[in-house]
Amino acid sequence: MDQVMTKKPHEMLAATLSQELDAVNVLIRKRMASEHAPRIPEVTAHLVEAGGKRLRPMLTLAAAKMCGYQGDHHLKLAATVEFIHTATLLHDDVVDESAQRRGRPTANLLWDNKSSVLVGDYLFARSFQLMVETGSLRVLDILANASATIAEGEVLQMTAASNLKTGEDIYLQVVRGKTAALFSAATEVGGVIAGASEAQVKALFDYGDALGIAFQIADDLLDYQGDSKATGKNVGDDFRERKLTLPVIKAVAQATEEERAFWTRTIEKGRQQDGDLEQALALMAKYGTLEATREDACRWAAKAKAALEALPDHEIRSMLSDLADYVVSRLS
Amino acid sequence: MDQVMTKKPHEMLAATLSQELDAVNVLIRKRMASEHAPRIPEVTAHLVEAGGKRLRPMLTLAAAKMCGYQGDHHLKLAATVEFIHTATLLHDDVVDESAQRRGRPTANLLWDNKSSVLVGDYLFARSFQLMVETGSLRVLDILANASATIAEGEVLQMTAASNLKTGEDIYLQVVRGKTAALFSAATEVGGVIAGASEAQVKALFDYGDALGIAFQIADDLLDYQGDSKATGKNVGDDFRERKLTLPVIKAVAQATEEERAFWTRTIEKGRQQDGDLEQALALMAKYGTLEATREDACRWAAKAKAALEALPDHEIRSMLSDLADYVVSRLS
Numbered sequence: 001m002d003q004v005m006t007k008k009p010h011e012m013l014a015a016t017l018s019q020e021l022d023a024v025n026v027l028i029r030k031r032m033a034s035e036h037a038p039r040i041p042e043v044t045a046h047l048v049e050a051g052g053k054r055l056r057p058m059l060t061l062a063a064a065k066m067c068g069y070q071g072d073h074h075l076k077l078a079a080t081v082e083f084i085h086t087a088t089l090l091h092d093d094v095v096d097e098s099a100q101r102r103g104r105p106t107a108n109l110l111w112d113n114k115s116s117v118l119v120g121d122y123l124f125a126r127s128f129q130l131m132v133e134t135g136s137l138r139v140l141d142i143l144a145n146a147s148a149t150i151a152e153g154e155v156l157q158m159t160a161a162s163n164l165k166t167g168e169d170i171y172l173q174v175v176r177g178k179t180a181a182l183f184s185a186a187t188e189v190g191g192v193i194a195g196a197s198e199a200q201v202k203a204l205f206d207y208g209d210a211l212g213i214a215f216q217i218a219d220d221l222l223d224y225q226g227d228s229k230a231t232g233k234n235v236g237d238d239f240r241e242r243k244l245t246l247p248v249i250k251a252v253a254q255a256t257e258e259e260r261a262f263w264t265r266t267i268e269k270g271r272q273q274d275g276d277l278e279q280a281l282a283l284m285a286k287y288g289t290l291e292a293t294r295e296d297a298c299r300w301a302a303k304a305k306a307a308l309e310a311l312p313d314h315e316i317r318s319m320l321s322d323l324a325d326y327v328v329s330r331l332s
Numbered sequence: 333m334d335q336v337m338t339k340k341p342h343e344m345l346a347a348t349l350s351q352e353l354d355a356v357n358v359l360i361r362k363r364m365a366s367e368h369a370p371r372i373p374e375v376t377a378h379l380v381e382a383g384g385k386r387l388r389p390m391l392t393l394a395a396a397k398m399c400g401y402q403g404d405h406h407l408k409l410a411a412t413v414e415f416i417h418t419a420t421l422l423h424d425d426v427v428d429e430s431a432q433r434r435g436r437p438t439a440n441l442l443w444d445n446k447s448s449v450l451v452g453d454y455l456f457a458r459s460f461q462l463m464v465e466t467g468s469l470r471v472l473d474i475l476a477n478a479s480a481t482i483a484e485g486e487v488l489q490m491t492a493a494s495n496l497k498t499g500e501d502i503y504l505q506v507v508r509g510k511t512a513a514l515f516s517a518a519t520e521v522g523g524v525i526a527g528a529s530e531a532q533v534k535a536l537f538d539y540g541d542a543l544g545i546a547f548q549i550a551d552d553l554l555d556y557q558g559d560s561k562a563t564g565k566n567v568g569d570d571f572r573e574r575k576l577t578l579p580v581i582k583a584v585a586q587a588t589e590e591e592r593a594f595w596t597r598t599i600e601k602g603r604q605q606d607g608d609l610e611q612a613l614a615l616m617a618k619y620g621t622l623e624a625t626r627e628d629a630c631r632w633a634a635k636a637k638a639a640l641e642a643l644p645d646h647e648i649r650s651m652l653s654d655l656a657d658y659v660v661s662r663l664s
Binding site (some may be wrong): 010034036037038039041088091094095113114115117118121122124126128129134135138140143144145146147150151152154155156158170173208222281 | 368369370371372420423426427445446447449450451453454456457458460464467469473474475479482483484486487488490492495504507521540546604631
């Protein structure tokens with residue numbers, strides 16, 4: 001029992017949903033094939049097999065199972081959200097000119113930007129075919145809207161990331177696009193396909209939305225206080241890449257004229273020099289913005305847990321609740 | 333009357349469908365907006381307003397009208413296919429590293445590759461929302477399959493374009509992905525939304541498919557025999573870019589050992605020197621492959637016209653028939 005008790009919540013979920021997850025993995029491998037263009041499964045396998053946690057498909061499976069679903073359309077929807085996620089990763093790495101993802105070289109580095117763009121498009125198209133197969137217009141509506149939120153959030157991030165005028169409202173919209181929109185669509189479609197009540201479907205959306213926001217805020221906070229071994233990133237990567245995230249947005253909002261000049265130079269103009277990261281951290285400490293950001297993340301995690309109350313009492317519900325706690329437990 | 337008589341078939345269609353086309357343009361402008369990310373309409377407007385012929389949306393409107401459609405979902409579907417087309421152009425220009433499109437600088441040159449990738453994704457998502465609004469699962473199925481064919485064709489072109497093993501079957505698949513899949517989806521969904529009979533829907537698909545193939549083969553042929561003023565391209569661009577198209581594929585299939593070495597050096601290895609294009613043209617002349625390619629294009633145009641026989645006798649049907657003739661009339 002001890003061994004089970006020390007499992008992390010997403011590992012508990014994976015164990016409970018292992019049969020369904022195996023079936024999703026079979027479906028993913030089948031659907032990423034292409035008879036004539038072997039480059040497609042090559043590139044996709046590089047990412048899909050790279051040991052991601054399958055968090056998003058797991059959310060769909062969990063939502064459907066918790067709501068008593070008996071069919072197999074949830075498997076298709078789980079594969080759908082994983083394909084959408086993989087496609088956005090491929091395009092993100094082109095946009096960010098990234099060299100590493102999950103500790104391995106990115107597809108754009110191993111092959112080229114062309115392959116990443118086109119294979120991403122192929123996965124979007126395949127995800128679209130999978131969701132049409134469920135025959136649910138409501139599911140299609142949810143995923144179409146999520147796709148638009150994701151794409152708009154990405155463009156917004158590109159244009160707003162280094163603009164000091166970016167406030168917490170725009171940050172939240174970017175975060176929904178980057179992370180929360182696919183989380184909330186993943187949980188919502190699980191409920192819809194299971195025929196859950198409107199109240200339950202709304203609760204599933206709210207859970208996924210709040211969980212995704214907590215997750216992304218935590219990620220952005222860890223960039224400034226994380227242990228690089230645990231996160232795989234160096235402290236201050238976002239600062240060096242001139243990305244305005246919540247801890248900095250909060251510091252900019254309270255900045256003196258002189259401090260504002262510092263942020264203008266380092267973030268807006270990108271003229272950084274030795275000691276700037278330390279100065280940025282000192283300004284965040286002065287206004288307690290790392291602590292305030294942590295509190296925001298915890299509030300969203302609490303909101304996620306509260307949403308679960310409308311859902312059936314089920315072992316999976318407890319695991320989803322623990323997952324919300326776990327997302328913010330990494331923060332000091 | 334004389335003036336009307338000298339109009340080209342797509343101009344005749346545009347005149348006949350002008351009210352619907354105006355409504356589609358309004359819809360396109362409305363749906364490409366983004367409250368928070370002004371980069372999106374900037375980039376999109378650059379392409380959408382650049383004076384493309386709106387051929388694809390016109391095919392959808394024409395098919396629906398010819399089949400007696402009275403509603404307004406065909407406007408949404410016409411905007412859908414234009415958005416899909418625009419998204420693929422944005423991604424193509426990144427993949428091809430193009431600097432010009434329709435005589436103007438490309439979006440990736442005016443903004444950057446990031447904007448082209450992400451705004452393309454946004455337009456795909458918007459097209460997806462539009463088609464969901466029609467509430468027709470059959471339309472969604474057709475467009476999902478077309479999207480997959482398009483993306484697979486693009487990847488295939490990237491990996492097969494410079495490979496001498498590429499035969500006419502693979503070329504045809506690439507052509508369907510590049511051009512014909514969206515043409516045939518555009519005509520087919522017009523018929524589906526109008527509630528046309530199965531025989532008519534099939535005829536509309538066949539017309540769009542054959543027209544698209546004739547169109548692309550003609551385009552590839554003009555690359556070797558066109559007037560650069562008319563086509564906006566220089567003779568032999570595809571040869572210089574090491575793209576295997578039908579005239580070369582036919583020459584490679586009949587090549588002597590020595591000729592094959594020439595194609596291997598120039599296309600596969602890309603080691604080109606002065607006089608190579610002339611040599612390539614001489615080999616195509618030796619085997620008559622430009623003429624054979626022209627005959628193929630004309631066969632596909634005839635097939636497109638034959639498909640129209642199953643459709644209602646209507647002035648639009650005559651224009652679609654003329655359009656098929658027009659596509660190959662540019663060939664000498």
